[in-house]
Amino acid sequence: MSSETNLMYVDGHWVEADSGKHFEVKNPANGEVVGTAPSGGWAEARRAVVAAARAFPAWAALPAKERCNLLLHVGYEMQARKEQLARLVTLEEGKPLAEAEAEVLYAAEFLTWSAEEAKRVPGEMIPASVANKRILVLRQPIGVVAAITPWNFPFAMITRKIGPALAAGCTVVVKPAEQTPLSAMALFRLFEEAGFPAGAVNLVTGDPAEIGKEFLSNPQVRKLSFTGSTEVGKLLMRGAAEQVKRLSLELGGHAPFIVFEDADLDRAVDGLVACKFRNAGQTCICANRVFVQEPVFNAFSAKLADKVRLLKVGNGLEPGVQLGPLIDEPALAKVRAHVDDAVRKGAKALCGGRPRLDGDFGKGHFFEPTVLTNVNTEMKIAVEETFGPVAPLIPFRSEEEVLAKANNTPYGLAAYFYTRDASRLFRVMEKLEYGIVGANDPAPAVPQAPFGGYKESGLGREGGRYALEEYVEIKNVSIAI
Ligand code: ADP
Numbered sequence: 001m002s003s004e005t006n007l008m009y010v011d012g013h014w015v016e017a018d019s020g021k022h023f024e025v026k027n028p029a030n031g032e033v034v035g036t037a038p039s040g041g042w043a044e045a046r047r048a049v050v051a052a053a054r055a056f057p058a059w060a061a062l063p064a065k066e067r068c069n070l071l072l073h074v075g076y077e078m079q080a081r082k083e084q085l086a087r088l089v090t091l092e093e094g095k096p097l098a099e100a101e102a103e104v105l106y107a108a109e110f111l112t113w114s115a116e117e118a119k120r121v122p123g124e125m126i127p128a129s130v131a132n133k134r135i136l137v138l139r140q141p142i143g144v145v146a147a148i149t150p151w152n153f154p155f156a157m158i159t160r161k162i163g164p165a166l167a168a169g170c171t172v173v174v175k176p177a178e179q180t181p182l183s184a185m186a187l188f189r190l191f192e193e194a195g196f197p198a199g200a201v202n203l204v205t206g207d208p209a210e211i212g213k214e215f216l217s218n219p220q221v222r223k224l225s226f227t228g229s230t231e232v233g234k235l236l237m238r239g240a241a242e243q244v245k246r247l248s249l250e251l252g253g254h255a256p257f258i259v260f261e262d263a264d265l266d267r268a269v270d271g272l273v274a275c276k277f278r279n280a281g282q283t284c285i286c287a288n289r290v291f292v293q294e295p296v297f298n299a300f301s302a303k304l305a306d307k308v309r310l311l312k313v314g315n316g317l318e319p320g321v322q323l324g325p326l327i328d329e330p331a332l333a334k335v336r337a338h339v340d341d342a343v344r345k346g347a348k349a350l351c352g353g354r355p356r357l358d359g360d361f362g363k364g365h366f367f368e369p370t371v372l373t374n375v376n377t378e379m380k381i382a383v384e385e386t387f388g389p390v391a392p393l394i395p396f397r398s399e400e401e402v403l404a405k406a407n408n409t410p411y412g413l414a415a416y417f418y419t420r421d422a423s424r425l426f427r428v429m430e431k432l433e434y435g436i437v438g439a440n441d442p443a444p445a446v447p448q449a450p451f452g453g454y455k456e457s458g459l460g461r462e463g464g465r466y467a468l469e470e471y472v473e474i475k476n477v478s479i480a481i
Contacts, residue, residue, distance in 0.1 A: 012198025412454025
């Protein structure tokens with residue numbers, strides 16, 4: 001990939017950073033440089049915001065049907081070019097090609113779904129209390145939206161934000177993660193090809209803190225949508241207070257995965273493998289704590305270890321690979337620290353437990369798929385998000401006990417449970433303090449459903465019709481006639 005094409009997209013032009021400097025993007029499977037991106041900062045971000053603000057009135061005034069058609073165009077192009085786009089994801093993010101392709105299709109659907117929903121942002125007329133008044137409620141696009149996205153889903157985390165924002169009539173400035181700007185650039189080429197007006201969609205890459213500060217301090221940015229760590233989310237929330245800037249935050253999780261004694265164990269094992277080891281455990285809705293009821297604990301852990309042991313680890317571009325590398329060295333170090341701490345405190349690895357350093361694996365950031373037993377709440381792994389391919393198993397006795405343990409965390413993004421008892425299904429579903437619950441289902445995140453967390457896992461919802469609500473202001477117009 002040549003560096004000339006690796007540029008930012010501002011006001012309808014592909015541009016370098018003012019400094020002319022770039023940063024490197026490395027393949028996490030082998031450390032090779034796969035491309036570069038401009039090292040932009042506050043000045044480039046400001047220009048992008050100005051362009052987005054200039055483009056806003058015309059974009060907002062465009063009939064929803066036309067916004068819809070433009071978004072559909074990009075969504076369909078993503079589908080048509082899924083192999084090429086998926087390759088890019090695997091190269092810079094590391095997930096196996098089949099997962100990358102699934103991500104591209106998932107990402108495309110945020111555009112097509114939002115496109116159709118653009119036509120359904122209605123107002124309302126409310127009966128007044130007196131005869132000579134009429135009350136109208138308008139839903140109007142907020143204005144310029146800044147989006148800061150993470151590396152774990154380089155396409156989907158962008159389209160999940162800008163699909164509904166553009167559909168609602170907002171213009172956008174995106175700052176992708178430093179690890180994965182190349183997918184973002186490929187996406188913005190499709191926006192350009194589709195004929196989006198200059199300034200409606202902008203992409204800036206570079207210094208996160210500087211760009212973030214500009215987004216927060218620039219009054220032309222009316223809304224900030226962020227997905228990433230709780231730490232950075234809190235920092236942005238503090239910064240947003242100054243201008244009472246609208247915020248959507250999708251932060252960390254610490255998902256419980258509960259297996260009741262009446263569960264279909266094979267289904268629960270398959271569900272856990274899918275939910276825990278997808279993207280090498282690097283999703284914010286990954287199972288982080290696996291609670292298994294005592295009577296089935298041994299049977300479940302044996303079945304699970306048998307499956308996990310067989311997962312093929314390697315470079316995601318190779319056929320048959322099911323588990324790619326972690327994104328970078330700090331990610332690998334964190335997983336290692338969590339497992340070492342647990343083992344030191346008495347946990348036992350039924351399989352895995354170490355980084356893969358043999359042969360070519362040593363050039364990347366690979367960790368063996370791991371199942372731990374004898375886990376207790378003194379261990380880091382039981383209280384912090386691991387973001388890696390490690391399943392810590394914790395036994396429990398009663399429904400009441402496990403619900404208390406599952407909810408005993410400041411996080412509240414996703415939770416999973418397996419049962420065949422219909423009454424329990426309702427009881428547990430209602431008591432879990434989580435924004436997303438998978439009941440016998442390891443894959444609850446789909447474009448038409450709301451995605452977001454309780455407690456410190458965030459603010460607002462993405463996905464479905466709920467997403468568009470995040471990008472409109474509501475205006476009460478009281479008319480005396
Ligand atoms: P992770 O630990 O998963 O990389 P981060 O929260 O650090 O999560 O990153 C998510 C996104 O937030 C990335 O696009 C990153 O560049 C951005 N980011 C990191 N630090 C800041 C900051 N101080 N201000 C604004 N954005 C930031």
